[in-house]
Amino acid sequence: MSRFRRPLLFLFLPLVTVLAVAGCSTVDESGSAASTGARTAVIADRDPRPIAQDPVPALPVTVRSFDGVDVTVTDVSRIVTADRSGTLAQTVFALGLGDNLVGRSTASFPASEHLPNVTPGGHGLNAEAILALNPTVVLTDTSIGPLAVQEQLRATGIPVVFVDPTRTLDTVAPGIEAVAAALGVPEQGAALVHRTDEEIAAAAAAIPADRPAPTVAFLYLRGSAIKMLGGPGSGADALIGALGARDAGTVAGLTAEFTPITSEAMIASAPDVILIMTHSLDSVGGPDGLAALPGVEQTPAGKNRSIVDMDDSVLLSFGPDTGKVLAALSDALYPQASG
Structure with a gap:
């Protein structure tokens, strides 16, 4: 469980x-x-619109994963994202690190559709498929599993960062900030939150x-x-x-x-x-x-x-x-x- x-x-x-x-x-x-x-x-x-072009991550960085584990990330050149909604891959692209993404879960958008799908059945993670991509960091949450696979990846030495699986309007900004922190681009994260907040406010203001x-x-x-x-x-x-x-x-x-x-x-x-x-x-x-x-x-x-x-x-x-x-x-x- x-x-x-x-x-x-x-x-x-x-x-x-x-x-x-x-x-x-x-x-x-x-x-x-x-x-x-x-x-x-x-x-x-x-396709997510990058907030920056080729940002330079400030690494290494240690973040508190959502499961309570402190995870140190030293390299973000090969990122794998795995969550049911595809929000993590969207966020990586929007932060300007889309070229670093080497694998993603089933939910996708045009710019990511050519990347290997690490959840080909839509629900379950495939450890072998992920390991074959030689990821330097895996971003995931508990909307997808089984948890044993994520723990297996972590046991091999790959930094596995869990984020909050909740998806509501209140989690949009914290979700972006969590991904940006784990990838060493907090400034781009803050800029992306600001732009997203402005777009949400503009959409709300346009409602009759x-x-x-x-x-x-x-x-x-x-x-x-x-x-x-x-x-x-x-x-x-x-x-x-x-x-x-x-x-x-x-x-x-x-x-x-x-x-x-x-x-x-x-x-x-x-x-x-x-x-x-x-x-x-x-x-x-x-x-x-x-x-x-x-x-x-x-x-x-x-x-x-x-x-x-x-x-x-x-x-x-x-x-x-x-x-x-x-x-x-x-x-x-x-x-x-x-x-």
């Missing part, structure tokens, strides 16, 4: 698409904004202020096997709040991060809009398949087919592109305001 917390958030599997916003906006009897039709939110450029706040339900689905409604702490609730909307699971009184979908839970949450990952939507047969789930057709969102989907590897990554994610979601949630 893992010694660390493994949030349900990291059950999510990665990928991304193109912006397609369609539909119109109405106001229901309660005064909430209700946009009709399905649309996809996408950031225009999925004169519209009733819609109620948005975040659903996580994997076909008929997994059907969950997000609640407080899901990560999506933070995005929904930042978008000037209400999290449906929280409004319905859910207390868990995710609750199995029932007709009662869906109807009680009464969402105007359903927010969902692209693969989740595809796994149930698209908007019509989603409407057939328990209680969905009885909600304003189900009746209007008011659905916003976004690629799995982007929506809850909470990395350096969080401002872009918010801006794309805002465009899809308030299509008339952005049109």
